[in-house]
Amino acid sequence: MLGSQELAPTLQKKRPGLGRRGETLRRCRDNELAYANDMRLSLSINSLRLIAWIAVLPVASAAQTPMKAIVIHSSGGPEVLKYEDVPRPQAKDDDILIRVMAAAVNPVDVFIREGRITHFPLIPGMDVAGVVEETGNKVTKFKRGDAIYAYLSFEEQGGYAEFAVTKQDHAALKPKSVDFEHAAAVPLAATTAWQALIEKAGLSAGQTVLIHGGSGGVGTFAVQIAKARGAKVIATASTANQDLLKKLGVDQPIDYTTTKFEDVVKNVDFVLNAVRGDTLARSYGVVKKGGIIVSITGEPDPAELEKHGIRGTGLGAHPDAKVLEELAKLIDTGKITPIVSAVMPLVDVAKAHQQIASRHTRGKVVLKVAEPPGQSPRD
């Protein structure tokens, strides 16, 4: 075990002129951090510096208890993901410190690693499931030992680690019916699907929805949420994922490698675009008048929306404990099953990033960080 002096010196270094965490967060908000449209980050250089700093701050100010984490010191390919000893973060105020059992990998993690944030070091990861280790003095919702899952905000990051810190309002009790790996797969992807379908589109029973990318992280949740709402679901995926679409309950699966969706789909109430490429541009004509397109990979074109008499919007998903609570109910009543195509140990993070970067992942890829309580030799 490393001594405190040897712990990742770059992470412990104080950065001049940035003051306390609260002050920094205020300044960050003032700089209007915008995280939207396929995670295209419209951030000023100042915001980028602040976010990178915030992401490592819990580590920088921590007591010197070590933990293992994946640290990015500079942008690049999967090889820049380093497995290191760093100081454990601490929970302050309304923070909870989570002993992480599993962390999911999202496309945004790949963008971050590739340098959308120019200032490192940074511990990436926005999806975790684990157990509350410690609570800040203003925490009212959780106590030590609670099994929870959380959607760490873009500013927080830090999920690829043995311990992570988040606000209590970014976490909820973990669904009881699934293990930590399946719980970790849920927060960011399923919240995105929920915010698109329910909050932006107001999807209701009897409506018809077309979901582009029905077999992916967001898509597999979107299909199941839409079915749980009583909607008719049309979804696209490649040949290899047609069976998965059927298993998820899709009423009309479409193989995009053999069929152009616009040839077989007309007059839907709602399109969820969870794919990059030309699917958004080809979708305007398949929505009925007054219907809506929500795109999580780029803003719809206002001129096209007007031409077709439809509405449209982009979406920047954000953590919301209330959504996690709703999702946990749907999981525990069997309405949603998280689809996890691979579970890899934390040290295999590079492989997980390669898979996600392919843009053809089935469901989610999850990193296993620790054995659940009661199954580890230290318990």
Ligand SMILES: NC(=O)c1ccc[n+]([C@@H]2O[C@H](COP(=O)([O-])OP(=O)(O)OC[C@H]3O[C@@H](n4cnc5c(N)ncnc54)[C@H](OP(=O)(O)O)[C@@H]3O)[C@@H](O)[C@H]2O)c1
């Ligand atoms: N705006 C936001 O807040 C937000 C939040 C989350 C995600 N996103 C973005 O949304 C996108 C989807 O996220 P994700 O986590 O679901 O990614 P993902 O898990 O990597 O999605 C991959 C899925 O997309 C499918 N796919 C690829 N090309 C397709 C096509 N032409 N037509 C239909 N399906 C296709 C793949 O199916 P096949 O293998 O069968 O091709 C695969 O199952 C990403 O670009 C991500 O960055 C944005």
